[in-house]
Amino acid sequence: xxxxxxxxxxxxxxxxxxxxxxxxxxxxxxxxxxxxxxxxxxxxxxxxxxxxxxxxxxxxxxxxxxxxxxxxxxxxxxxxxxxxxxxxxxxxxxxxxxxxxxxxxxxxxxxxxxxxxxxxxxxxxxxxxxxxxxxxxxxxxxxxxxxxxxxxxxxxxxxxxxxxxxxxxxxxxxxxxxxxxxxxxxxxxxxxxxxxxxxxxxxxxxxxxxxxxxxxxxxxxxxxxxxxxxxxxxxxxxxxxxxxxx
Amino acid sequence: xxxxxxxxxxxxxxxxxxxxxxxxxxxxxxxxxxxxxxxxxxxxxxxxxxxxxxxxxx
Numbered sequence: 001x002x003x004x005x006x007x008x009x010x011x012x013x014x015x016x017x018x019x020x021x022x023x024x025x026x027x028x029x030x031x032x033x034x035x036x037x038x039x040x041x042x043x044x045x046x047x048x049x050x051x052x053x054x055x056x057x058x059x060x061x062x063x064x065x066x067x068x069x070x071x072x073x074x075x076x077x078x079x080x081x082x083x084x085x086x087x088x089x090x091x092x093x094x095x096x097x098x099x100x101x102x103x104x105x106x107x108x109x110x111x112x113x114x115x116x117x118x119x120x121x122x123x124x125x126x127x128x129x130x131x132x133x134x135x136x137x138x139x140x141x142x143x144x145x146x147x148x149x150x151x152x153x154x155x156x157x158x159x160x161x162x163x164x165x166x167x168x169x170x171x172x173x174x175x176x177x178x179x180x181x182x183x184x185x186x187x188x189x190x191x192x193x194x195x196x197x198x199x200x201x202x203x204x205x206x207x208x209x210x211x212x213x214x215x216x217x218x219x220x221x222x223x224x225x226x227x228x229x230x231x232x233x234x235x236x237x238x239x240x241x242x243x244x245x246x
Numbered sequence: 247x248x249x250x251x252x253x254x255x256x257x258x259x260x261x262x263x264x265x266x267x268x269x270x271x272x273x274x275x276x277x278x279x280x281x282x283x284x285x286x287x288x289x290x291x292x293x294x295x296x297x298x299x300x301x302x303x304x
């Protein structure tokens with residue numbers, strides 16, 4: 001029994017599959033958010049030094065992680081679309097961009113709201129904040145570049161180049177706190193050593209990160225379905241989908 | 247974590263503005279994105295059904 005690896009590479013089969021998965025991911029996102037928020041406010045204790053202001057961590061860190069993670073995913077899909085010329089890959093890259101931009105914006109704003117009470121300033125041209133702001137411009141650049149070019153396939157290629165070149169910025173953001181050691185503190189949670197956070201605080205943050213992840217999958221898949229239909233409206237499968245709908 | 251009273255919870259140790267401000271902005275961003283997605287879907291369906299009608303006539 002040989003596996004057909006490319007079965008879901010074609011929009012016609014991926015469209016119904018995504019349709020079934022989307023409600024599941026929305027439900028997971030909702031449940032995880034409720035559990036995460038409960039832990040964040042009713043289980044996690046007051047912080048010894050920061051008091052209650054630290055509770056912004058439960059959305060700031062998940063949003064920042066998602067902003068970097070989604071950009072890498074976007075660059076990967078865009079690169080795949082460029083190399084393999086697969087339409088669905090480029091559609092996934094374009095479906096992810098707005099959600100990534102939203103999380104980058106949220107990371108910057110919640111960071112500023114956290115910085116004011118604890119550092120005494122909304123903004124600082126610090127290595128981490130500046131590279132995250134550049135990430136926001138990269139997202140906006142990708143979205144406007146792909147929207148500006150009429151021919152969809154050429155827009156995918158141009159966007160892929162920008163996304164791939166911009167990908168170098170993500171490790172810079174991640175390591176900026178170590179390399180430049182400016183205002184923003186180092187990683188409390190890292191892949192190399194045990195997290196330097198209280199258990200319940202860490203648990204709340206990780207659950208909120210999972211919720212953000214589920215949300216991103218649901219939104220990106222929904223947007224991908226719309227892009228698929230839009231691009232392939234004159235194909236047989238799209239006509240069929242439209243007839244069922246109307 | 248026992249807040250003691252609703253007003254303590256809202257006050258959030260004197261940092262209520264910053265904590266609730268950031269949660270409110272996050273909620274607004276998510277609601278805006280879901281709204282944009284729903285609008286995108288609605289306009290797409292209208293355009294595509296019309297596209298289909300023209301196809302049939304044409």
